[in-house]
Amino acid sequence: MSDDARSVVSGPEGEEIDVATIGEDVGLFEALRTARAIRRLRPDPVAPELIRKVCEAGTFAPSGGNRQPWIFVAVTEPERRAWVAERYRPVFHDYIAPAFEAAREGGLSEARVRNMKAALYLADHLHEAPVHLFVAGWKRRGAEQTQALFPAIQNMLLACRAIGLGVSLTTLHKSFGRECDAYLGLSEKTPTCALLPIGWPLGRFGKPPRDSVDEKLFFERYEAPEG
Numbered sequence: 396m397s398d399d400a401r402s403v404v405s406g407p408e409g410e411e412i413d414v415a416t417i418g419e420d421v422g423l424f425e426a427l428r429t430a431r432a433i434r435r436l437r438p439d440p441v442a443p444e445l446i447r448k449v450c451e452a453g454t455f456a457p458s459g460g461n462r463q464p465w466i467f468v469a470v471t472e473p474e475r476r477a478w479v480a481e482r483y484r485p486v487f488h489d490y491i492a493p494a495f496e497a498a499r500e501g502g503l504s505e506a507r508v509r510n511m512k513a514a515l516y517l518a519d520h521l522h523e524a525p526v527h528l529f530v531a532g533w534k535r536r537g538a539e540q541t542q543a544l545f546p547a548i549q550n551m552l553l554a555c556r557a558i559g560l561g562v563s564l565t566t567l568h569k570s571f572g573r574e575c576d577a578y579l580g581l582s583e584k585t586p587t588c589a590l591l592p593i594g595w596p597l598g599r600f601g602k603p604p605r606d607s608v609d610e611k612l613f614f615e616r617y618e619a620p621e622g
């Protein structure tokens with residue numbers, strides 16, 4: 396796909412979307428305050444042109460020496476998404492089981508349990524997410540350049556928010572990372588770092604629950620809380 400790609404594509408209701416202008420009017424601070432993880436997604440397809448726009452946002456991220464180590468692989472074919480989902484689901488169930496055990500014993504906040512349930516929903520419905528967008532990257536001197544990929548990933552999350560696409564950041568596929576990378580045509584030199592399931596949202600964007608910045612910001616010296 397090139398800059399000559401279609402400029403008008405279909406949205407989830409068949410409405411026309413202008414690829415060049417969609418999301419361009421969303422304020423940066425508005426987007427970053429409301430880009431919560433959206434894990435309930437419609438199965439309707441997302442035009443490749445919009446995925447290209449999301450990835451292009453990723454390419455404007457900084458990277459060491461401007462080496463731009465990122466590689467994006469968008470998996471859209473249903474049987475290929477099912478392949479990923481079949482492996483992600485049991486890994487996630489094993490990962491989250493102790494937390495649900497703690498929740499049953501009343502040890503977790505309501506917000507935390509809501510978050511866990513949403514993540515579980517994603518694990519059980521991953522095959523329905525119309526795009527599995529993997530972010531991979533070139534290793535440097537044998538080491539994964541994760542720190543160079545996360546700025547790109549954050550740009551991509553914000554681009555999805557601006558366009559109106561639901562997305563969440565996941566990494567648990569790394570448990571079957573080598574097998575997954577081989578399936579995607581990636582070698583040991585270019586491992587995946589994250590999987591972004593993308594689709595039109597069922598839920599709404601909104602401000603995620605966060606502690607106040609005033610509990611996190613210190614000038615000159617950190618002051619540890621008492622106790």
Ligand SMILES: Cc1cc2nc3c(=O)[nH]c(=O)nc-3n(C[C@H](O)[C@H](O)[C@H](O)COP(=O)(O)O)c2cc1C
Binds near residue numbers: 432
């Ligand atoms: C490094 C990293 C790895 C993550 N891995 C997963 C994952 O494997 N599965 C998942 O559902 N969410 C994953 N998340 C998403 C977090 O759970 C999510 O950002 C957090 O719950 C806050 O969500 P909120 O922004 O909607 O409040 C990951 C987030 C980060 C930063």
